[in-house]
Amino acid sequence: MEKIQANNNKLPSNLPQLQNLIKRDAASYTEEFERQHSVYAATCVIFEQNPTIYNEQLHQMVMFLAQDKNLRKFLKEHIVTDIKNMNSKSKNMKLNKELQNFMCDMLTAKHAVAAKTSLTVMIELYNKRVWNDVRTVNIIASACFSKITKIMVAAMKFFIGKDHEAEVESDSDSENENVVMKSAMMTAKVNKKTKKNQRKLEKVKATARKNEKKNRIKANFDFSALHLIHDPQNMAEKMYKRLEKMNERFEVKMMTMNLISRLIGVHQLYLPNFYPLVQRFLFPHQREVTKVMVFAAQAAHAQVPPDDLEPVLHTLANNFVTDRCSSEAMAMGINSIRELCARNPYCMTDDLLQDLTQYKTHKDKGVMMAARSLISLFRGKNRELLAKKDRGAPTEIHAERKQEKFGENKALSYIPGAEILTFRAQADDDRIEVSDSDDDEWSDVQNSHDEAKGKIANEQDGDIEKVYTSKAALKEVMKLSAEERAARATDVVSSRFLTDADFARIAAAQAAKEIEKFSISNKRKSKKRKLEDEEKLESEEIVSLKSIEMIYKKRKHDKEARTGTVVAGREGREKFGYKKSHINPDASTSNKIKLKTKNFMMLKHKIAGKHKKSFREKQIKLKNALLKQKKNYK
Known part of the structure; x- marks a missing residue:
């Protein structure tokens, strides 16, 4: 027994012990390492002579030398480069499948270093777009349930981290945005050059940029690896059960919550037990509470019942949006409520919303802007929940x-918006040159008298077809009711194929609708007049007194007529302004009233002396008074 123990302590034959000693003190065991390296070189020469026979000594020597970090890094880079070169011209599906099966077996191996290396290789190949298929993603997803913490964290970071697909942005989005901008600029140039139209143009530009940004973000996010998971519901449930029993560090728990919330939000899953778990962490003193707020918002979507999200919403309001909290906590609470309601507005009640909107006049700017952003959100989601004064013009x-x-x-x-295509438009690009520069100067528009009016009549096959400019076409669309627009849009979509230019016109019309205020009075008047005309045509046999007395007058839009109406309305009305307090108008006024009529230069010296003195000035004045008082006593 003593003989066997003495042989195990010999360094040349006990490689694991030598490996441990080299890790602790590498300089003292340089000779032993060089000796083993020479043995490894000799064993390689023997193996090259007959590579088909398994050599156990070579296997032990490779495992001994593989503990070197530089060697492991070199081998990993070599594997990645080799697989990438094999798939450079065309993907070798058969070889890739065999290698993926090998990597999957390595992930379940007992050796932690080998499993971690295989996971790193697969992640790197996915990021390099070599193995960016469904099989690779699901193999990496299986590593999220590993018992080794490092492997589990690396797999979760892959799904949580920034997707490399999102870094590539196409130029088509900017081209579509330019088309919408050109259409808006052309409409503004034909219109009257007023400040109101200029503000409307700026709003159209901002709306177009916002819509294009939303579309671009959605298009990029659709390529995320989370969308390629086979069974996201089962994965989320398993990770939630593991999270409840997890004894890892707080950062690992937060990472697990982040991944679960993303799975719920992306795939619109239903996991009702997750929301009470998040609710336990929603306190101002909680560590990294802002991340927990993000998780709560990520896990909300339109398919979650409002009964599950209402407790989370009330917890945010009660713990953060109160006067006993700091202004930063209040602003974060309102912002998190806004993000949650942006994904599921059904969980908000009118009483809670109206209480939160009262902070729009808060003294802190952050709280004020957060409350106003919540108001603007519900103006688009559900205006009925807001107070009437906060709904804004429809x-x-x-x-x-x-x-x-x-x-x-x-x-x-x-x-x-497809109803805009029922009004034939001119080729405005041939007549109007739009500058791509960002200057706001107006340029001259070369158009005819008919174009300025907005309509041109062209004779085609004996029929007269009206051709509209963009301005006139938008005006005609605004005159239609919602039902008429839907009917026209349905006819257009079902009868023709739409081009890129058509979609650009639709985007411009939708942007104009978001700016143009809704006025039902014009629609009612035009509809009423149309019905009256129809009744007049149908009842021509009987002449009614109403048809005689009905006189259509043109409204007076000139300045003199408006001024006359204003002056006539002031007659018999008390004069606005300061009312004198004394009863007798002939009596003299007080000095305070007389000061208001005097020149400012006469009162400058008096007003200057009334400024509030600083604390330092008061100290000096008190010191001088005390010194003077002491001097007089002497």
Whole structure:
């Protein structure tokens, strides 16, 4: 027994012990390492002579030398480069499948270093777009349930981290944005050059940029690795059960919560037990509470019942949006409520919303802006929950959209805004040159008298077809009711193929609807007049007194007529302004009233002496008074 123990302590034959000693003190065991390296070189020469026979000594020597970090790094880079070169011209599906099976076996191996290396290789190949398929993603997803913490964290970081696909941005989005901008600029140049139209143009530009940004973010996010998971519901449930029993560090728990919330939000899963778990961490003193707020917002989507999200919403309001909290905590609480309601507005109640909107006049700017952003969100989501004074003026886009209830999903049979295509437009690009520069100067527009009016009549096959400019076409669209727009858009979509230019016109029309205020009075008047004309044509046999007395007058839009109306309304009305306090108008006024009529230069010296003195000035004045008083006593 003593003989066997003495042989185990010999360094040349006990490689694990030598490996441990080299890790602790590498300089003292340089000779032993060089000796083993020479043995490794000799064993390699023997193996090259007959590579088909398994050599156990070579296997032990390789495992001994593989503990070197530089060697492991070199081998990993070599594997990645080799697989990348094999798939450079065309993907070798058979070889890739064999290698993926090998990597999957290595992930379940007992050797932690080998499993971690295989996971790193697969992640790197996915990021280099060599193995960016469904199989690779699901193999990496299986590593999220590893018992080794390093492997689990690396797999979760892969799904949580920034996706490399999102870094590539196409130029088509900027081209579509330029088309919408050109259409808006052209409409503004034909219009009157007023400040109101200029402000409207700026709003159209901002709306177009916002819509294009939303579309670009959505298009980039659609390529995320989270979308390639086979069974996201099962994965989220397993990770939640593991999170409840997890004894890892707080950072690992937060990472697990982040991944679960992303799975719920991306795939619209239903995991009701997750929301009470997040609710336990929503306190101002909680460590990294802002991340927990993000997780709560990520896990919300339109398919979650409002009963599950209402407790989270009330917890945020009660723990953060109170006067006993700091202004930073209040602003964060309102912002997190806004992000949650942006994904599921059905969980908000009118009482809570109206309480939160009262902070729009808060003295802190952050709280004030957060409350105003919440108001602007619900102006588009559900205006009825807001107080009447906070709803704002309704726009044309609000008149088209109808408020949906929870679980309701209305599929449209048309493209909103396609009704603009029923009004034939001119080739404005041939007549108007739009500058791509950012200057706001107006340029001259070369158009005819008919173009300025907005309509041109062209004779084609004996029929007269009206051709509209963009300005006139938008005016005609605004005159239509929501039902008429839907009918026209349905006819257009079902009868023709749409081009890029058509989609650009639709985007411009939708942007104009978001700015144009909704006015039902014009629609009612035009509809009423149309019905009266129809009744007049149908009842020509009987002449009524109403048809005689009905006189259509043109409204007076000139300045003199408006001024006369204003002056006439002031007659018999008390004069606005300061009312004298004394009863007798002939009596003299007080000195205080007389000061108001004097020149400012006469009162400058008096006003200057009334400024509030600083604390230092008061100290000096008190010191001088005390010194003077002491001097007089002497």
